[in-house]
Amino acid sequence: xxxxxSTLISLFTLAAVGxxxxxxxxxxxxxxxxxxxxxxxxxxxxxxxxxxPCGGNCPPPSPFxxxxxxxxxxxxxxxxxxxxxxxxxxxxxAQGTYAYKSSSRAGTQNLALDEDLFDKxxxxxxxxxxxxxxxxx
Ligand SMILES: *[C@@H]1O[C@H](CO)[C@@H](O)[C@H](O)[C@H]1NC(C)=O
Numbered sequence: 001x002x003x004x005x006s007t008l009i010s011l012f013t014l015a016a017v018g019x020x021x022x023x024x025x026x027x028x029x030x031x032x033x034x035x036x037x038x039x040x041x042x043x044x045x046x047x048x049x050x051x052x053p054c055g056g057n058c059p060p061p062s063p064f065x066x067x068x069x070x071x072x073x074x075x076x077x078x079x080x081x082x083x084x085x086x087x088x089x090x091x092x093x094a095q096g097t098y099a100y101k102s103s104s105r106a107g108t109q110n111l112a113l114d115e116d117l118f119d120k121x122x123x124x125x126x127x128x129x130x131x132x133x134x135x136x137x
Contacts, residue, residue: 034136035109035136036109036133037108038131038133039087039089039130039131041115041128044115048069051102052103054070054081054082054100055081058082061114065096067096067097068100070105071108072101072102073107074109082098082099084098085098085136085137088134088135089123089133092121094121096114111135
């Protein structure tokens with residue numbers, strides 16, 4: 001079987017497009033699905049016992065890097081530790097940074113949000129829960 005030059009170019013183009021698409025987005029986001037869970041506030045100076053750092057050297061909390069705890073089993077690897085992503089609730093959006101794994105949330109899509117981030121989404125820390133919070137990693 002003989003490949004023509006144009007056949008080879010097509011094959012390389014397909015391979016390149018496939019790679020870029022896979023690297024750019026989590027499959028959950030590509031289908032518009034993402035994750036949906038309950039979000040609860042936490043106090044970053046007094047972390048819950050089940051939190052462990054995700055493993056990276058995350059930026060200090062700032063208005064766009066407020067810490068988030070994800071279920072400890074949501075990521076199998078540490079490659080996305082400290083990534084920043086967007087959360088939406090009831091028409092509001094805010095960005096936060098994945099900084100902790102929460103073992104008590106394993107098996108769910110629930111989040112814990114720094115109180116300032118919880119506040120940005122319109123949450124009341126005295127009530128303490130928002131649902132449905134949507135996010136795409
Ligand atoms: C967060 O925890 C610290 C240390 O326990 C405490 O001093 C502070 O008042 C707490 N903040 C809130 C908003 O509860």
